[in-house]
Amino acid sequence: MNSIPLSAPDITEAEIEAVTSVLRTNSLSLGPGLEEFEALLSERHRHTSAIAVSSGTAALHLAIRALNIGPHDEVIVPSFTFIAVANAVLYEGAAPVFVDIDPATFNMNPALVEAAITSRTRAIVVVHTFGVPAELDAFCDIAQRHQLYLIEDACEAIGATYHGHPVGTFGDIAVFGFYPNKQITTGEGGALLVRDPQLAHRIRAMRNQGRYPTDDWFQHRELGFNYRLSEMACALGIAQLKRLESVLALRANVASLYHQRLAEFSAIQCPISHFADRSISWFVYVIRIAEYASVGIRDCLVKRLAERGIASGRYFAPIHHQPAFEAFSQAHPSHLPITEAVAQRTVALPFFNRMTSIQIDSVSDAIRSILQEENAL
Template identity: 60%
Template structure:
């Protein structure tokens, strides 16, 4: 077999929608963008959605629109995709890394307050792998210390916390639609917020700093080319119409993995149910047992690759990256540093078959059991 790590789920309906845009005369800033933004805002339950070129662009614009800049600090997990910290640095602010919870792999609220300083302006809460963060605790800390909250939902569309979609809790939130996400636009992202002024500012910032009331070549603020094409938005509209079926299928894939892997020697499976939380399955990430080292994990990933099984090593801690040497963690992050050396993302996509899942699981279990016996 040759099983990819991820694969977009594109049907004829998506292809026809993109072709229809190509046959039109409107390829950017058109009706499909407006339709997609409306679909997202309605799904999340907020009044404003602004489509942008990527999730990273959305995070950057949130940081800028909220006035976070030099001398400011933002609390963020180190166990996350690097864009979360990059967006903070784009505006000259400082990412302050905190540790994660062992079960959910999300930012540990108990570690947030000890990381606060007079310079702290915001908490960037990442819903890691589609698992909702503990928003009650995070929002309580933010209220007591008058902090802004940005939700990084780039891996979590459709996830829920206490019956409410993630992305509807903070001052703003960002979703992303890279091809490995639950739904895709090829590239692209969206910022959602309840704040009309913030939405207006982000619409201007994504389009070279031009407000909708401005003349054609009038630019009131420094902006960016963070626009998203009509083709991408057309693709996204059809994907959004299928989102409930897509989320259900991905949950079924996760449960099939769980059925095959729970109780197996050397393999720790992620939780499939959490109190008051609905997981949106972005990836299926197992961890190897505590006796395994990074070299063991890497050898297993390499062996799986030789068997035609593509895997990912999510995530290398941001504070350990060469680009972040000057932002080394100010305190120890033992959970992050321990778990990140033992995590393996298994092939996960809508159309993976039961036989492919069984092949992945049998190969993984064999390698993990063999490695355990050798320890």
């Protein structure tokens, strides 16, 4: 039996060649690849300054730090997301304030965000969960009225659009991630888009140990980090970014095939696949066990799919329930009924660019037979 992974990077021979050819040069870091990758990212995003870094987490950390957010400040974030979102706030001694989500899109609910604002709130990190753009009109409006920074976390959403404009171009800063499970990958990697050129200048220096472009190698004007992205990674990123449109089409096709196969199972809710005002950049395909069905079916599905060689996973386990957040959550209890309910019922299915219809059939057939065995059809 062939196993089906949860995700799989899609690397072409030309991309392997592009990476290999960098290794034949003398420039393995801070070279022409970085400039080109950033220029391409900037071009795609209404010419906002783009800064490539070593991960999405590094991008989030630089965003929080560059906005001078620190102790006694609060930053509004979702809990139904990847842990790096809250960790980046903690790195700078500020407090994440978890806000609940909209059960239909899994994105933060703007009305609840507004209710969570206090005199200590400095920023909102709005995550475009699973590649579905959040309600950006509402978030921009809230941020403006309350004079807060808006950070878009587009790590899961490169190429998605809201009212025809790419996500990442609405906030003061946006972050992207290029881990191998993402729509495009650099192995490890990430990027920031920064609206204010002065701020971008500072973030570029912070990425490179606090050195500014005219500084020599041992001149460090402020606390910096090594968050640089290698030339090999940039070469891969350039090639992948150039074919983003076709990647998005491949992924939309996989999502549509899943929808056709799974929509008939009433025990399962498929993700929303169409919005009038935004386009999705499919990151993962997350189904939800219907309300009337037993919660236990989710874990049973994950276990029985694994027995058949099919990977799946709960997506997400809420941040405020993570062991690393135990003490924090005791000190700062959160009221997140939708996050709690949704997180028990969601499961990500195998999802990648080159997934074949045969593989999609195998996953769907396996789900059908497991649901039948559980009398959940």
